[in-house]
Amino acid sequence: xxxxxxxxxxxxxxxxxxxxxxxxxxxxxxDIRNRLLQxxxxxxxxxxxxxxxxxxxxxDEENLVNRLISVAINEKNYGRHSLKPFxxxxxxxxxxxxxxxxxxxxYIKSAKNFIDKKKRLFDxxxxxxxxxxxxxxxxxxxxxxxxxxxxxxxxEEIDG
Numbered sequence: 001x002x003x004x005x006x007x008x009x010x011x012x013x014x015x016x017x018x019x020x021x022x023x024x025x026x027x028x029x030x031d032i033r034n035r036l037l038q039x040x041x042x043x044x045x046x047x048x049x050x051x052x053x054x055x056x057x058x059x060d061e062e063n064l065v066n067r068l069i070s071v072a073i074n075e076k077n078y079g080r081h082s083l084k085p086f087x088x089x090x091x092x093x094x095x096x097x098x099x100x101x102x103x104x105x106x107y108i109k110s111a112k113n114f115i116d117k118k119k120r121l122f123d124x125x126x127x128x129x130x131x132x133x134x135x136x137x138x139x140x141x142x143x144x145x146x147x148x149x150x151x152x153x154x155x156e157e158i159d160g
Contacts, residue, residue: 007045014041014049019058026064028091029054065096073106077114080107082142104147111143111151 017039018032029050036046053059065087072078072086084097115134122130131152138148 010041010045011048014039014045015052018049018053022053022058026067027059028061028064028093029059030091030093032059034091061093061096064090065092065100068092069100069102073102073110074113077110077117077141079111079138079141079143079147081144107143107147108150108154111138111147112154114138114141115151 014036018036021027021032021035032053033046033050036049041049050059068087068090069083072083076086078086080102083100083102087097088094114137118134118137119130122133125133134152135145135148138151139145143151
C-alpha cells in the first residue's frame with residue numbers, strides 16, 4: 001500500500017469517527033479536534049476532516065453557542081457568571097464568547113424560574129429564611145445580586 005492510500009485511509013477513518021460523534025450530539029470544533037488527537041490522528045488529517053465538516057455544515061459554532069446558551073439559561077438556570085465557564089467547558093471559542101449580548105431579562109427570568117422550582121423545598125421555613133436560602137442557591141448558580149433582587153421582587157409582586 002502506498003503512502004497516498006494510507007493517508008486517504010486515515011482521513012476516511014477520522015471522518016467516519018467524527019461523523020459518529022456528531023450523530024450523537026452537536027460538538028464544537030475544539031471537541032472534535034481533541035477527540036481526533038486522542039485517537040492518534042496527525043494534525044494534517046485532523047485539519048482536513050475539520051475543513052470537510054465545516055464545508056458540510058456539520059460544525060456550526062454560532063448555532064451551537066445559541067443552543068448551549070438556551071440550555072444554560074432556560075434549563076440549568078445559570079446566571080451571568082456561570083454562563084461563560086459553562087460554554088468554555090463545552091469547547092466554545094473565546095472569540096464567540098466576547099460578542100455575547102444576552103439581555104438582563106433573560107437572566108431575571110432564569111432566576112425566577114429557579115425560584116419557582118426550589119421554593120417548595122423550603123415550605124417549612126419562614127419567609128426570611130427561605131429567601132436567604134434561595135439567594136445563596138442563586139448566587140452559586142452564577143446570578144448577580146441585582147438580578148436576584150429583581151427576580152425575588154417580581155416573584156413577591158406576583159404571589160401577593
